[in-house]
Amino acid sequence: MPAPAASARAVDLLGPDFLRELEVLRRRLEIRARSGGGGEHRARRRGGSSEFEEHRPYAPGDDLRRIDWAAYARTGEPVLKVFRAEEDVLVRLVCDASASLGYGEPPKLAVACRLAAAVGYMTLARSERAQVFVAGVGVTREHPPVRGRAGLPALMRALGAIEAGGGTDLSRAVDTVVQKSARPGLLLAVSDFFDPGPVTAALGRAVRAGHDVVLAQVVAPDEIEPTLEGDWALEDAETGAVVEVTVDAAALAAYARRFEGLCEELRGFARRHRAAYVRVRTDEPLESAVRRLVARSVD
Amino acid sequence: MTGLVAVAGAAAFELLAPGGLAWLALLVPLVVLYVLKIRRPRRTVASTWLWATAQRDRMARSPFRRLIAQIPLVVEALALVALAVGLARPATRGRAFTGAHVAIILDVSASMSALAPGPGEPVTRLDLARRAAHELLGGLAPGSDALVLEAGREARLLSPLDRDRVRLGAAVDRAAVRDVEGDLGQAVALAVDRLRQLGGARRVVVITDGNLAHPAALQGAAIPVEVITVGAPVDNAAIVRVDVRSGRGPGAGAEEVQAFLVLANFGLRARELYVTLREENASDVLASRRLVVQPGERVPVPLQFRPTPGDRGKGLIFEISPPDAMPVDDRAYAIVPAGDALPVYLAGASPWIERALAADPHVELHPGTLAELARPGAIERGALVVVDGACPEGLAGGDRLIVHPPAGPCLGTRVGAAVEHPSITSWETSDARLRFLTLDGVHVARANLLEPEGASRRLVNASQGALVTDVSTSARAGTLVGFDPGDSDWPLQASFVLFVRNVLEQARVHRAQGASGPARAGEPMRVNVPSSATHVEVVDPSGQRLEVSPRGGLAILPDVPHAGFYRVSWQGPEAGSVLLAANLTSAAESDLTPRPLPLEEGHVTAATAAVDAHQEHAWLLALLALGLVVLDAWYVTRSARRVA
Numbered sequence: 001m002p003a004p005a006a007s008a009r010a011v012d013l014l015g016p017d018f019l020r021e022l023e024v025l026r027r028r029l030e031i032r033a034r035s036g037g038g039g040e041h042r043a044r045r046r047g048g049s050s051e052f053e054e055h056r057p058y059a060p061g062d063d064l065r066r067i068d069w070a071a072y073a074r075t076g077e078p079v080l081k082v083f084r085a086e087e088d089v090l091v092r093l094v095c096d097a098s099a100s101l102g103y104g105e106p107p108k109l110a111v112a113c114r115l116a117a118a119v120g121y122m123t124l125a126r127s128e129r130a131q132v133f134v135a136g137v138g139v140t141r142e143h144p145p146v147r148g149r150a151g152l153p154a155l156m157r158a159l160g161a162i163e164a165g166g167g168t169d170l171s172r173a174v175d176t177v178v179q180k181s182a183r184p185g186l187l188l189a190v191s192d193f194f195d196p197g198p199v200t201a202a203l204g205r206a207v208r209a210g211h212d213v214v215l216a217q218v219v220a221p222d223e224i225e226p227t228l229e230g231d232w233a234l235e236d237a238e239t240g241a242v243v244e245v246t247v248d249a250a251a252l253a254a255y256a257r258r259f260e261g262l263c264e265e266l267r268g269f270a271r272r273h274r275a276a277y278v279r280v281r282t283d284e285p286l287e288s289a290v291r292r293l294v295a296r297s298v299d
Numbered sequence: 300m301t302g303l304v305a306v307a308g309a310a311a312f313e314l315l316a317p318g319g320l321a322w323l324a325l326l327v328p329l330v331v332l333y334v335l336k337i338r339r340p341r342r343t344v345a346s347t348w349l350w351a352t353a354q355r356d357r358m359a360r361s362p363f364r365r366l367i368a369q370i371p372l373v374v375e376a377l378a379l380v381a382l383a384v385g386l387a388r389p390a391t392r393g394r395a396f397t398g399a400h401v402a403i404i405l406d407v408s409a410s411m412s413a414l415a416p417g418p419g420e421p422v423t424r425l426d427l428a429r430r431a432a433h434e435l436l437g438g439l440a441p442g443s444d445a446l447v448l449e450a451g452r453e454a455r456l457l458s459p460l461d462r463d464r465v466r467l468g469a470a471v472d473r474a475a476v477r478d479v480e481g482d483l484g485q486a487v488a489l490a491v492d493r494l495r496q497l498g499g500a501r502r503v504v505v506i507t508d509g510n511l512a513h514p515a516a517l518q519g520a521a522i523p524v525e526v527i528t529v530g531a532p533v534d535n536a537a538i539v540r541v542d543v544r545s546g547r548g549p550g551a552g553a554e555e556v557q558a559f560l561v562l563a564n565f566g567l568r569a570r571e572l573y574v575t576l577r578e579e580n581a582s583d584v585l586a587s588r589r590l591v592v593q594p595g596e597r598v599p600v601p602l603q604f605r606p607t608p609g610d611r612g613k614g615l616i617f618e619i620s621p622p623d624a625m626p627v628d629d630r631a632y633a634i635v636p637a638g639d640a641l642p643v644y645l646a647g648a649s650p651w652i653e654r655a656l657a658a659d660p661h662v663e664l665h666p667g668t669l670a671e672l673a674r675p676g677a678i679e680r681g682a683l684v685v686v687d688g689a690c691p692e693g694l695a696g697g698d699r700l701i702v703h704p705p706a707g708p709c710l711g712t713r714v715g716a717a718v719e720h721p722s723i724t725s726w727e728t729s730d731a732r733l734r735f736l737t738l739d740g741v742h743v744a745r746a747n748l749l750e751p752e753g754a755s756r757r758l759v760n761a762s763q764g765a766l767v768t769d770v771s772t773s774a775r776a777g778t779l780v781g782f783d784p785g786d787s788d789w790p791l792q793a794s795f796v797l798f799v800r801n802v803l804e805q806a807r808v809h810r811a812q813g814a815s816g817p818a819r820a821g822e823p824m825r826v827n828v829p830s831s832a833t834h835v836e837v838v839d840p841s842g843q844r845l846e847v848s849p850r851g852g853l854a855i856l857p858d859v860p861h862a863g864f865y866r867v868s869w870q871g872p873e874a875g876s877v878l879l880a881a882n883l884t885s886a887a888e889s890d891l892t893p894r895p896l897p898l899e900e901g902h903v904t905a906a907t908a909a910v911d912a913h914q915e916h917a918w919l920l921a922l923l924a925l926g927l928v929v930l931d932a933w934y935v936t937r938s939a940r941r942v943a
Contacts, residue, residue: 100345108345194346223345233339236347243347244339251353258349 013117013156014286021287025294026122031089031186032212032274055079089185090145091123092211094133094177095162096191097140099237102164104220104282111282112190112218113159118290119188119214120155124148132158135173135191136166142180167238170195171202178202184210193217193266200269213275214293215266220282226255270298315915319386325379333372371931378927385920391434399499400460401445402490402522403432405474406507408451408481409820409888413508413625415530424530425476428506431527432471435504436464446493450486450505451477451860452821460493478627478862479821480885483507484516491522509896512887517896526896534566536592537628537889538617541882544811545606545639553605554639560600560617560631564592565890572619576602578635579614579864579878610635612813614864614878628889632864632880636811641803642682644696646672649687649783651790652702655799656685662803675872681810683803687783690714695829695873698806699777701770702784706747710770711755712779715748721761721782730758730769732778732801736794743789746782755779774827774852776809778802818881824856824865826879832869839865 014022058067058078068081093116101109116132123130124146131145132155143158145151170191177187187206193199193215203213228247235242245251263279270277276296280289292299314320344350411425432447439445447458447470458470483505494501501522509528511517517524540561548555564570575587585604592598602617617631640661645653646669656662665682669689672678678696686694687702690709699710706714723738738759748764751757758778759767770777789795818824828835830852837845837856840863847854849869856865862883868876883889 103343103345192345194348196348220345223349228342231339233341234347234350235341235343237343237345239347241347242341243350245350245353247353251350254353255349258352262349 013114013160014121018118018287019121022118022121022290023125025290026125028294029119029122029126030294030296031091031128054082056082089123089126089128090181090183091119091128091130091186091188092133092177092181093120093130093159094135094139094173094187094189094191095159096135096168096170096173096189097162097164097166098136098168098191099165100168100192100194101218103237104223106282107164108192108218108220108282109162109164111280111286112216113162114286115216115218115280115289115293116188116190117156117159118286119293120159121152122294123186124152124155129185130155133173133177134162135168135170135189137169138172139176140166168195169197170199171197174199174202174206178206178209178211181209181211185212186214187211188214188216190216190218192219192223193262200265203269203275204273207273207275213273214296215270215275215277216289216293217263217266217277217279218282219279224259224281226252267298313390314384315388315390317387319388320383322383322386323380325383326376329372329375329379333369370934374927374931374934378924378931381920381924381927385917385924388915388917389920390915399440399443400494400497400501401435401439401443402448402494402501402503403435403445403471404448404450404454404483404486404490404503404505404507405429405432405457405471406481406483406505406511407449407474407476408510408512409476409478409627409883409885410481410508410510410625410891411530412476412478412627413530413533413535413891416533416624423476424508425474427529428508428527429471429474431506431529433468435506435527436467436471439464446490447471447474448486448490449474450481450483450507452479452482453858454486454489456489460497477821477860478883479860480512480819480883480888481507482513482516483511484513487517487520487524491520494522508891509894510888510891511894511896512885514894514896528896530891532893533624533891534564534568534570535623535625535628535889535891536562536564536566536570536572536619537625537886538619538631538882539563539597539628539884539886539889541617541631541633541884542817543615543633543636545636547639548603555603555605556610556615556635558586558602558615558617558633560602561597562590562592562600562619563597563886563889564594565886565892567594567892569593573621574600574602575618575620576604577616577618578610579616585615606635606638608638611637612878614880625889625891627862628883628885630862631882631884632862633882634813634878634880636813637681639807641807641810642679643685643803643806644672644678644682645685645687646691647687647689648685649702649785651784651795652685652687652700652799655790655796656803658796659800659803661807680875681806681813683806693830697775697810698802699770699775700780700802701777702780703747703782704779708752710777710779711751711753711772712768712770713750713752714781715750715764717745717747718761718763719745721746721748721763721766723766724760724762726759726767727757727769731805732798733758734797734801736797736801738789738794741787741789741792741794743782743787745786749779749781772851772853773825774830776805813877813879818859818865818879819885820859820862820881820883822859824859824879824881826854826856826867826877828852828854828867828869829871829873829875831873832871834870835867836869837865837867839863 055068058080062080066080068079071079095112095116101112120130127148129145129147132143133139134141146154207213231246233242233244266277276293277298278289278293279299405428413424414421415424415427444460444462445467446460447467449455449457457473458467461467487503490503503522503524505524506527506529508530538560542559544557546555546557558576562572569591571591573587573589576585577583586602588600590598613635615633615635619629622629640663642663642665643656645666656664669691672694678684678694681697683698684694684696685700690701690704704714721743723741726733726738746766749768751765751768756769757765758769766781768779770779784790828849832849835847835849835854837847840861847856859881862881865879865881866876867879
């Protein structure tokens with residue numbers, strides 16, 4: 001059960017009903033990367049832990065302490081008891097805090113932070129470690145990793161303190177996170193991915209470094225289907241650049257082609273690297289998005 | 300009631316209100332609206348990166364932007380152009396002329412060959428008339444039929460009543476200008492005759508330049524006549540009369556060819572003209588004059604040159620320069636006349652007659668026997684033949700004087716029995732041969748009474764009958780005297796000498812006229828050929844050959860469509876050829892200044908009729924403009940609906 005103080009902050013951000021659901025969902029959260037060290041998470045490699053895996057014949061050089069003497073007594077053959085190793089998992093929450101996340105009603109950043117908080121809650125509830133990285137033009141802030149429910153207040157504070165502003169260089173931020181990761185883990189990138197930079201290339205490098213990448217794209221409804229009409233001077237929230245557009249059928253078609261191309265690029269990346277990709281609308285219930293994320297779906 | 304409607308000539312397509320085109324100036328502000336940057340509301344978006352491909356124009360410091368061929372701009376510009384042209388009231392001519400039966404008469408008189416003034420390739424008035432006729436045909440209502448006539452001196456049917464526009468158009472294209480003085484009356488009468496028996500709407504449309512030689516001919520038709528005038532007024536100078544004869548110079552008395560021309564200036568400005576005379580197929584100028592002709596003035600121009608014997612019968616070309624809009628009247632044609640000396644061939648003539656003939660210094664006497672004169676080629680063409688005591692039928696030559704023929708038929712007169720002392724009672728004083736003389740006091744001892752038959756007529760009458768008759772035929776003149784002058788006291792009187800001189804002068808005139816008298820294009824040409832001629836061929840100025848059947852020493856060329864030289868040749872024992880000249884010489888055709896049409900009272904004037912005859916297309920353009928505006932509105936709203 002969560003500690004009372006930590007729970008209060010989490011309730012502020014996530015709500016009591018959602019927290020109850022997260023308690024259920026955390027058991028289904030699958031993380032395909034291990035960050036090393038003993039932990040509650042079952043490792044892929046076999047090793048020393050309390051969870052029995054199998055017997056195997058003894059081979060010279062094996063640790064004599066692991067011989068199952070009882071089995072030897074029954075069969076006369078020396079066999080070794082093999083246990084599955086349990087490793088610690090570090091979940092890195094890379095939250096885009098560029099100015100573009102301040103767009104929408106509610107702002108995309110709020111939804112992004114709630115999503116990161118949900119994943120962080122599930123992680124800490126499993127006694128794993130979580131660390132928050134604030135991305136802008138690179139990593140603008142790196143919070144220390146926290147473990148267990150005791151780290152929940154710090155995590156919530158870190159996420160609650162994020163404010164939108166500045167430009168975006170998500171690829172640089174991902175590369176920075178990967179470079180700073182001594183061991184791989186789950187890397188949750190929460191952003192709108194409105195970044196013309198080589199984001200998927202950086203994410204690919206993260207996958208090759210052993211990270212389990214999960215992409216959460218937060219978009220506003222009118223970014224999927226713009227409601228603009230007529231002549232507009234559109235100002236970029238991050239760069240301040242102005243683009244004069246006459247919104248007609250042709251312009252809308254061109255916009256839709258580019259937006260769908262971006263989504264398809266992220267979707268293709270997820271399929272190629274067995275990553276998860278969830279597109280989160282700011283007007284949809286967050287529970288639904290978290291369920292898809294836990295199920296590692298590709299939207 | 301007969302109606303005569305005049306339609307002023309104009310272009311096939313014209314703008315009745317050209318000022319409407321000023322609305323095209325609105326294109327400028329329209330384009331400016333598209334070039335000027337509009338003030339766009341500003342809106343912050345998460346990223347403009349997604350809008351990069353949709354952007355139309357980047358923000359720039361300049362208030363203008365690049366002009367892009369946008370569909371609304373194109374549609375709105377087209378609508379504006381359609382509206383402006385529609386306000387200019389475009390109209391075509393001829394659509395108003397529709398009817399069940401239409402007769403189209405094309406004026407092909409000489410004036411239709413005048414070049415229309417204006418820029419571009421020169422076109423004749425007939426070209427404009429053809430265009431108008433084609434427009435008329437194009438405007439015929441379905442089921443209507445039309446006939447096409449060309450009106451020169453005579454009317455000619457180019458196409459009978461036909462519904463096939465292609466055949467009718469080809470008939471219109473076949474119309475060709477003739478160098479003749481036109482007469483529209485015959486064509487109108489023919490058209491009315493063709494349409495008279497037909498039911499339904501009937502119209503006669505005359506397409507002319509309005510320079511009519513016989514304007515009254517258009518009036519009085521039983522079917523309404525509509526007149527379309529083509530061509531604009533243009534200055535013109537012309538040779539309106541030409542006469543050539545042989546004469547003698549006042550000083551040396553040498554024989555010379557004297558030509559008299561009349562030049563007329565029908566323009567509004569004085570013209571300096573050069574008149575030159577040369578022989579056909581020769582470049583040497585025989586005579587020339589320079590003169591200034593005032594507007595409306597007619598100037599006589601005498602030209603002379605001394606001919607050589609070989610020049611007789613050759614063609615002469617008179618030409619005025621510089622040329623003007625109507626070339627056909629800038630030239631005139633004539634033939635070098637025979638010499639002043641008249642050859643006279645005598646057979647058995649009495650000394651009285653021979654003496655009287657010899658009294659004329661310009662007579663060449665050729666006495667001989669009848670047998671000698673009867674030989675082919677013995678008698679020169681145009682010579683006077685005098686025969687005494689016989690009545691030969693087939694002698695060649697020109698005029699004939701038969702004296703005291705034997706009893707029996709003679710050249711259309713029956714020579715009767717001899718009577719004693721016939722008393723002269725009257726004579727034909729109006730005849731050229733009996734001019735300036737009196738036969739009072741002439742006593743004839745014995746004479747054969749003459750009984751004219753057929754075309755012969757009496758010249759001198761006695762109490763018992765005719766003593767002298769005119770035995771002229773259409774080909775040659777002849778005089779028959781029924782008594783021997785030696786049997787009377789006539790040779791002793793002055794009237795006898797005058798009679799012989801009159802006969803000589805008449806023969807001289809006929810010889811000077813050659814085979815044919817002065818010929819005008821458009822009129823039948825009468826050609827004197829030997830009576831033995833069997834086959835006559837005519838080559839016209841364009842080189843076309845025509846066969847003519849001679850009859851009684853006369854060949855008639857029924858159609859002389861062009862001015863110029865006509866070479867007539869004949870076959871037979873006395874085969875030969877002669878050159879003849881035909882001229883337009885029509886002041887009515889050469890006068891290209893505007894003349895009022897004989898419009899009948901109570902009918903449409905020319906100006907009003909021109910408007911009525913137009914078919915306006917402004918409504919079509921207005922409809923097009925409206926359609927474009929609707930299309931523009933649909934395009935704009937279509938975009939908005941898709942966004943919604």
